[in-house]
Amino acid sequence: MDERYNPTKIEQKWQKAWEDAQLFKVELDPAKPKYYLMEMFPYPSGKIHMGHVRNYTIGDVVARYKKMKGHNVLHPMGWDAFGMPAENAAIANNSHPATWTYENIDYMRTQLKRLGFSYDWDREIATCRPDYYRWEQWLFLKMYEKGMAYRKEAYVNWCEPCQTVLANEQVEAGMCWRCGKPVQQKKLWQWFFRITDYAEDLLAHCDQLPGWPDKVTTMQKNWIGRSQGAEINFPVENSDTVIAVFTTRHDTVFGATFMCLAPEHPLVSQLARGTGQEAAIDAFIERISRQDRSSKALESYEKEGVFTGAYCINPMNGRRMPVYAANFALMEYGTGAVMSVPAHDQRDFDFAKKYGLDIVVVIDRPGDPLNASQMTEAYTEDGVMVHSDSFDGLANRDAMEQIADQLEARGIGRRAISFRLRDWGISRQRYWGAPIPVIHCPDCGIVAVPEQDLPIVLPEDVGLLDGGRSPLPGLDRFTRTTCPRCASPEARRETDTMDTFVESSWYFERYCSPHCDHAMFEREAVDYWMPVDQYIGGVEHAILHLLYSRYFTRVLRDTGLVQFKEPFTRLLTQGMVCKETMTCPEHGFLFPEQVRETDRGMACTLCGKAVVPGRVEKMSKSKRNVVDPNILLDQYGADTTRLFCLFAAPPERDLEWSDQGVDGSARFLNRVWRLAYDWHPRVAVVKPYDGRPDELEGDLRELYKKSHQVIDKVTRDIEDRFHFNTAISAVMELVNQMYGIDDTDRPQAAEVMRHALESAVLLLSPIVPHFAEEIWHNLGHGQSILLAPWPDFRQDALIQDEATIVVQVNGKLRSRFTASMGTGEDILKQAALTDEKVLKFIEGKTVRKIFVVPDKLVNIVV
RNA sequence: GCCUGGGUGGCGGAAUUGGUAGACGCAAGGGACUUAAAAUCCCUCGGUGUAAUACACCGUGCCGGUUCGAUUCCGGCCCCAGGCACCA
Numbered sequence: 001m002d003e004r005y006n007p008t009k010i011e012q013k014w015q016k017a018w019e020d021a022q023l024f025k026v027e028l029d030p031a032k033p034k035y036y037l038m039e040m041f042p043y044p045s046g047k048i049h050m051g052h053v054r055n056y057t058i059g060d061v062v063a064r065y066k067k068m069k070g071h072n073v074l075h076p077m078g079w080d081a082f083g084m085p086a087e088n089a090a091i092a093n094n095s096h097p098a099t100w101t102y103e104n105i106d107y108m109r110t111q112l113k114r115l116g117f118s119y120d121w122d123r124e125i126a127t128c129r130p131d132y133y134r135w136e137q138w139l140f141l142k143m144y145e146k147g148m149a150y151r152k153e154a155y156v157n158w159c160e161p162c163q164t165v166l167a168n169e170q171v172e173a174g175m176c177w178r179c180g181k182p183v184q185q186k187k188l189w190q191w192f193f194r195i196t197d198y199a200e201d202l203l204a205h206c207d208q209l210p211g212w213p214d215k216v217t218t219m220q221k222n223w224i225g226r227s228q229g230a231e232i233n234f235p236v237e238n239s240d241t242v243i244a245v246f247t248t249r250h251d252t253v254f255g256a257t258f259m260c261l262a263p264e265h266p267l268v269s270q271l272a273r274g275t276g277q278e279a280a281i282d283a284f285i286e287r288i289s290r291q292d293r294s295s296k297a298l299e300s301y302e303k304e305g306v307f308t309g310a311y312c313i314n315p316m317n318g319r320r321m322p323v324y325a326a327n328f329a330l331m332e333y334g335t336g337a338v339m340s341v342p343a344h345d346q347r348d349f350d351f352a353k354k355y356g357l358d359i360v361v362v363i364d365r366p367g368d369p370l371n372a373s374q375m376t377e378a379y380t381e382d383g384v385m386v387h388s389d390s391f392d393g394l395a396n397r398d399a400m401e402q403i404a405d406q407l408e409a410r411g412i413g414r415r416a417i418s419f420r421l422r423d424w425g426i427s428r429q430r431y432w433g434a435p436i437p438v439i440h441c442p443d444c445g446i447v448a449v450p451e452q453d454l455p456i457v458l459p460e461d462v463g464l465l466d467g468g469r470s471p472l473p474g475l476d477r478f479t480r481t482t483c484p485r486c487a488s489p490e491a492r493r494e495t496d497t498m499d500t501f502v503e504s505s506w507y508f509e510r511y512c513s514p515h516c517d518h519a520m521f522e523r524e525a526v527d528y529w530m531p532v533d534q535y536i537g538g539v540e541h542a543i544l545h546l547l548y549s550r551y552f553t554r555v556l557r558d559t560g561l562v563q564f565k566e567p568f569t570r571l572l573t574q575g576m577v578c579k580e581t582m583t584c585p586e587h588g589f590l591f592p593e594q595v596r597e598t599d600r601g602m603a604c605t606l607c608g609k610a611v612v613p614g615r616v617e618k619m620s621k622s623k624r625n626v627v628d629p630n631i632l633l634d635q636y637g638a639d640t641t642r643l644f645c646l647f648a649a650p651p652e653r654d655l656e657w658s659d660q661g662v663d664g665s666a667r668f669l670n671r672v673w674r675l676a677y678d679w680h681p682r683v684a685v686v687k688p689y690d691g692r693p694d695e696l697e698g699d700l701r702e703l704y705k706k707s708h709q710v711i712d713k714v715t716r717d718i719e720d721r722f723h724f725n726t727a728i729s730a731v732m733e734l735v736n737q738m739y740g741i742d743d744t745d746r747p748q749a750a751e752v753m754r755h756a757l758e759s760a761v762l763l764l765s766p767i768v769p770h771f772a773e774e775i776w777h778n779l780g781h782g783q784s785i786l787l788a789p790w791p792d793f794r795q796d797a798l799i800q801d802e803a804t805i806v807v808q809v810n811g812k813l814r815s816r817f818t819a820s821m822g823t824g825e826d827i828l829k830q831a832a833l834t835d836e837k838v839l840k841f842i843e844g845k846t847v848r849k850i851f852v853v854p855d856k857l858v859n860i861v862v
Numbered sequence: 863g864c865c866u867g868g869g870u871g872g873c874g875g876a877a878u879u880g881g882u883a884g885a886c887g888c889a890a891g892g893g894a895c896u897u898a899a900a901a902u903c904c905c906u907c908g909g910u911g912u913a914a915u916a917c918a919c920c921g922u923g924c925c926g927g928u929u930c931g932a933u934u935c936c937g938g939c940c941c942c943a944g945g946c947a948c949c950a
Contacts, residue, residue, distance in 0.1 A: 043950050083950065156948075167948040215866055219945075222865050295946050299863035332947095421947090428948065500950070540944055542866080575868090576944070618944075647887070648874055654867090654943065661874060661888045668887080674902090716878085726876070729886035736886090806882045811931040813882060851930055857881050861930045 001680050001778040005673035007637025011770040015116055023784060024118045026074050028528050035071035036529045037063045038508055040537030040545075041078045044104035044126075045085055048111040049619055049626040050645070050657055051538065051577040057642045057767075058574060058651050058722065059536045060117045064766035065718050067118075068790040074529050076511040077112065077119040079105050081128035082433045083500045084167060085621065087468055090432075097432040098460050101128055111630070115638045116769050118786070123514045127503035132510065133434035134455030135520040136502055140437060141448050142559050148194050151446065154425055155293055158186035162467030165429040169622075174292055178467055185289045190427035191436055191496060195551045199224050199419040201565075202550055211570030213652070216542045223543050225420025230404050232339065232413035234259060236271065237311040237320065243267060246334030246418045249344065250403050251396040253316050254388040255362035256339040257352070260305060260326035263288040265336045268308060268325045275309025281325060288327055303328050303351050314339075315412040316403075317389065326351065332422050342378065343370070349378040362387050363396045424548065426499040431470040433497025434458070441483035441491040450484050456493070470495065504545055505552035508532050508567060520561065532568045539573035539652070540618065546571070572722055575654035576618045579625040583612045589624040616656055627657055639768035640666045646724035646767060669771055672735055672760065676775045679753050684780055688755035689748060693797045700752045703737055707756045708797035710734045714763045715790070724767065731760050754779075762791045803855040807832045809841040810861055825852045832858040 018024065039059035042052050056077075063075040079101075086097035093100065105126060112119070125132055143149040157166040159176040165186075170177045195202075203224045206217040229248035236243060243259060261268050263285050272281040284306040291297065305326030312321050321339075328347055329338045342352035342359045352359055359372045363383040370379055385391045391399045407413030427436070435456045437449035449456060459478050462471045472478055472495035483491035506520070512529045513522035537545075546568070553567040582590040584604035594605050602611035619626045632641045644665040649655045689696075693704050710730045717727040738756050741749065758779065765772035765785045776785040800821055805828060807815040815837040819828060829850050832838055838860065845862035852858050 040950095045950085080950070085949075165948080169949045171948095213867095219866050223946085225865095294948095296863070299946090301863095425947075430948090499948075504950085538944090538950095539867080541950080543945060544947065545950085578943075616943075620949080622949075650875085652867095653875090655874085658874075658888090664874095664887050664889095670901090721878075723878085725874090726878090726886080729876075732886055804882075808881085808931070811881090811929090816882070849930065851881090853881060857931090859881080859930055 001677055001775075003677055005670050005771070007639060007770070010774045011114075011116065011638050014770045014773045015113065018116075018118075018784070021784070023786060024075070024120050025122060026072065026120050028525060029072045030528065032070070032072035034074065034529060035066045035534075036074045036508075036532045037066065037534045038074075038076065038511070038532050038536070040535075040541060041080050041504070041507065042108065043080045043083060043085070044101055044108055045621050046089075046104050046107070047626075047628055047630070048108050048115075049577070050629055051619055053115065053629045053641060054577055054645045054651070054655070055536060055538065055574055056112065056115065056117055057645050058572070058724070060115075060642075060769075061646065061718070061724060061766040062534060062536070062722070063118050064769060064786055065790065067786055068762075068766070068788065070789070073118075074123075074511070075118055075120060076123040076125075076514075077117070077121070078123075078125035078507060078511065078514075079108075079127065080500065080504050080507075081105065081126045082133075082497075082503060084169075084430065084432070086432050087430065087464060090464055091468055096460065096463065098128065101126075101432075111633075114633060115629075115642065118769075123511055125507060125510055125514050127434075127500075127507065128432075130455040130457050131517065133503065135510070136434055136498065136506070137437040137449070137454050137456060138451065139506070139520065139555070139559075140498070141451060141454075143193065143555060144438070144448055146559075148197070148555060149191060149426075150194065151189050151191055153187045154190045154192075155185045155289075156188055156190075156429065157292075158184045159467070160184060162469070164467045164469045168294055171292065182290065183292075185291070185293055188427075188429070190425055191498075193424040193426055193551070195424045195548075196419060196421055198551055198554050199226070199421045201554065202421075202547065205550075205566060209566065209571075212568075213571065213573055216539075216546065216571060216573055219542050220547055223421065223547065227418045227420070229416060229418065230407055230413050231335065231416040232315065232407060234312040234315060234321070234337075234339065236267075236323070237313055239310075241267065241270070243312050243323070243337050244335045245337045245339045246416055247339055249341065250407070250413075251385070251400040252341040252344045252362055253314070253339065253403060254391075255341040255343050255360045256314050256321060257319065257342060257358040257360055258321050258340045259312050259323045260329045260338040260340050260348075260351070261308070261323065262329040262331035262336040263325050263327060264331050265325070265329070267337075271310035271323055272308045277307055277309035280306050281308055284325055291327075298327070298330070301327055303347060303354070305351065305355070307355075315410075322357070324351075324355075333420060334418050343372060343375065344378055344380055346378040346380065349375070360387060424499075424501075424551070426502055427496040428499055429470055429495075430497055431458075431462075431464060431472060433500060434503065435472075436494045436496050436498055438494045439481055439483060439491050440494065441486060441488050443488050443490075444483055444485045447483055447485050447491070453484075458497070470497075472497075501545060501548050502552075505548045506556070508535075508549075509556070509562070520556075523561075526562055530562065531564050531566060534570045534572065535568040536572045536574060536651075538576060540576065542573055572651060574651045575649070577627075577655050577657055578616045579619055579627065579657045580616050581623045581625045585609055585612070589622070591624045619657070632662060636662060636666050637770075639771040640669060643669065643728065643768050647728045648725070650721075650723045650725050652722075668732060668735070669768065671739075672764070673771075673775070675735065675738055676757060676761075676778065679750070679757065680778065682750040683754040683757060684778070686750045686754055688758050689751035690755070693794075696748060696752065699741055700746070700748055703741060703756055704752050705797045706734055706737050707759045708793040711759055711763065711791050711793040712798060715793075718766075727763070728767065731763055734760055759791050761785070762788060805831070805855070806857045807835055807838050808857065808859040809838060811859060814838050814841055819855075821855055823855075825854065828852055828854075828858055832860060 039055050063073050067073045081101050086101045089100045090097045157171050159166055161179045161181045171183050176183055203226055206221050227248045230250040232245050234243045272278050305324040308323045310323045312323055340348040342348040343361045361370045361372050364370055364386045365383050382396055385394045385396055385399045404415050435458055437456045439447045441447050465471050479492045481491050481493055482489050509521045509526055512525035516522050549567050554565045556562045557565050582595050584590050586607050595602050595611050596605050604611050644662045693701050696704055713730045714727040717723045761772045761775050773785050802818050803821050805817055805819050815835045842862050847862055849861040
């Protein structure tokens with residue numbers, strides 16, 4: 001055994017040995033229990049960053065642990081390879097998105113290999129390859145056939161000077177990030193998936209995912225946002241038109257005094273016609289259409305609206321209600337129309353105050369009646385119905401049912417359920433994505449590409465146009481085609497590509513049989529491996545990616561391709577790795593090397609201006625606050641890097657990056673190494689002690705018991721809660737105790753030490769596999785440690801003889817003493833009451849009560 | 863703004879079911895070894911008071927509550943992070 005721990009040497013050696021032995025290759029094996037472990041695949045952005053290292057280290061530990069526990073473990077890796085950054089990089093470097101992407105994949109693969117992760121690389125996939133996305137196109141056709149994919153008009157961010165669609169990320173304070181000109185909203189025909197068909201089912205099953213964190217299912221439930229209420233029809237005055245409204249508060253319908261329509265509601269222009277309000281309405285719609293339409297922006301706008309000039313009639317009481325176009329009414333939610341009840345809704349109240357509209361109380365506060373003219377805010381609590389005809393006097397909750405009955409009986413409305421969830425818009429007017437496989441024919445309209453013509457390959461020998469515009473619409477050899485139905489030569493291909501979330505919604509099925517060339521996947525492989533037993537990834541994907549994946553699995557099931565509807569049995573959402581950003585007033589986000597220290601603080605090396613330390617945010621390329629793990633790998637090696645990532649924090653917690661502490665992890669491995677080296681001559685020639693602890697004496701018995709306790713602790717930490725940080729500290733305690741063992745030649749010392757050392761190495765092996773493998777082999781084992789069984793602990797070694805009893809007086813710690821385990825309550829009470837230190841606090845006082853927690857604590861109340 | 867989390871020493875964190883707050887580690891300070899450095903080993907290390915290692919008080923973002931007892935449960939607030947539908 002080498003005297004010094006040399007990470008570079010042993011990591012290269014074992015990585016090669018594992019590869020030669022195909023240690024991570026996995027095949028379908030019905031004889032073994034399967035375990036499908038998957039981490040979220042990376043976007044090939046250039047280099048692996050610390051967030052990846054953390055994510056994949058967590059996964060690798062679980063994979064190796066499960067393998068040692070005897071499972072047949074599928075642990076794959078791939079690349080989420082389509083997306084916008086590749087286009088941006090191509091523009092910046094005057095190259096092609098594909099070149100950039102494939103180069104990044106090659107580089108990042110070597111980085112992952114250098115970290116020693118146990119992936120079956122034969123299963124690697126990249127979503128930008130036609131052999132992957134052809135099956136996505138195939139599924140799109142199935143969905144189109146079944147009406148699950150459809151087209152409708154929707155808004156996009158549009159930059160007129162650049163003539164291009166912008167992603168939300170490319171809009172900075174309402175301006176185009178390239179040219180700085182204002183961004184407009186433009187309506188385009190786009191493709192959607194009907195995820196709302198599954199809203200009810202996706203919601204209901206949130207409660208049947210016990211292996212998911214509650215916070216994620218809660219977020220998903222709120223995102224889907226089921227509301228129970230009523231749809232009510234309000235006839236427009238002097239017209240056949242009816243405005244349909246969805247409300248959850250139909251108990252307040254008698255208090256509806258005006259109507260608000262979303263600015264893009266089709267009735268807005270129609271109603272304004274001939275009222276003299278056309279100009280005002282047009283101006284309002286025009287102005288709103290220029291605003292950012294993201295929900296966070298919409299929520300921040302001041303409530304405002306414009307009268308359409310039209311009135312509608314409240315069908316319950318005949319009240320004449322002015323109809324407004326208002327910016328807080330959302331076309332995507334409900335029917336796009338809001339019956340406004342200012343007395344009982346705060347937004348409506350603010351709006352009524354602003355425009356001088358009537359406020360009518362219809363639910364009164366019990367015991368303290370409301371006066372509409374004196375209200376300063378809406379009353380949204382429960383109460384008693386007033387000004388509501390025959391419903392007066394009822395509790396509003398009861399009235400809700402009766403009003404719904406009456407709406408249905410009179411045919412002016414019905415009970416209804418509305419969801420916040422909207423259909424999934426998948427069209428992207430971008431180049432670097434999977435082409436949507438449809439053809440536009442002047443005679444037949446939309447025609448699906450015949451299955452045998454798939455894949456529709458993205459042409460690669462093209463460049464991006466000015467401003468990052470997709471070259472596809474102008475690329476004749478791509479767009480020109482003949483109609484598959486009528487053979488018209490005027491037919492044109494769809495030039496929109498699919499949202500990259502589509503690729504990541506089914507890649508876990510593809511991993512089961514990644515080379516399958518006659519279907520999305522081999523049925524047998526998916527039936528064996530799926531669902532994923534454990535999925536691990538960033539909490540930032542808690543809603544969209546996970547919801548889309550759950551939706552896609554339902555689509556696959558209803559297409560008869562799989563038999564389950566939830567893709568991930570257990571989910572671990574790891575916290576983000578964050579770091580402070582550096583911002584220069586002139587150059588924006590700076591790389592650390594662009595910042596230098598001066599007497600007056602940080603300065604930008606480009607312009608010398610003072611740098612503002614920014615906020616601590618998720619590491620991201622665009623914020624220039626990523627840490628390159630290569631520096632750690634060069635300096636410390638893979639095992640120390642892995643160890644440190646896990647030791648720094650429990651996985652679900654956010655981690656603010658700091659280099660401090662890495663030394664400690666390296667030091668620990670060196671300590672273990674030295675211990676193994678020093679004891680090597682003696683432990684290598686004996687078997688690990690395997691007897692009862694009470695046959696040992698003193699420090700050897702304590703060490704032996706400690707080994708078993710640590711095996712128990714580490715196993716529970718990994719199995720139950722993935723708390724590797726506490727697992728590691730438990731092993732550190734064991735190692736510290738091993739250092740305390742006296743080096744004389746007591747016959748059992750070497751055996752007990754061997755047991756302790758083997759235990760420590762086995763427990764550490766999923767975390768620091770190269771390191772553990774080397775010591776394992778030096779102890780005389782011929783096979784990889786990954787093939788060794790996970791250590792067991794013996795119950796009789798966990799038994800403690802004595803307990804420390806804490807004595808409190810009035811809940812404050814005053815003394816402590818030791819007692820043998822299982823000492824009776826009366827004896828403990830007596831011991832506490834006669835304790836010298838305790839006497840000081842109870843002398844002259846009346847003891848009122850004594851609480852005893854056996855083997856733990858006595859609390860004396862005086 | 864809305865939804866979801868989080869806030870514990872100088873720092874990362876521990877306390878798993880309401881029962882000893884600060885395990886394990888980092889940094890810092892002191893010491894040993896060494897010609898020296900590195901490495902290693904030992905000691906101290908939440909705050910305040912005091913001659914003190916003994917002792918007392920305070921202390922888990924802030925305010926209040928429940929309880930014999932609260933980092934843990936409840937109510938209100940502050941701050942930070944993530945998501946908010948075209949970043950992935």
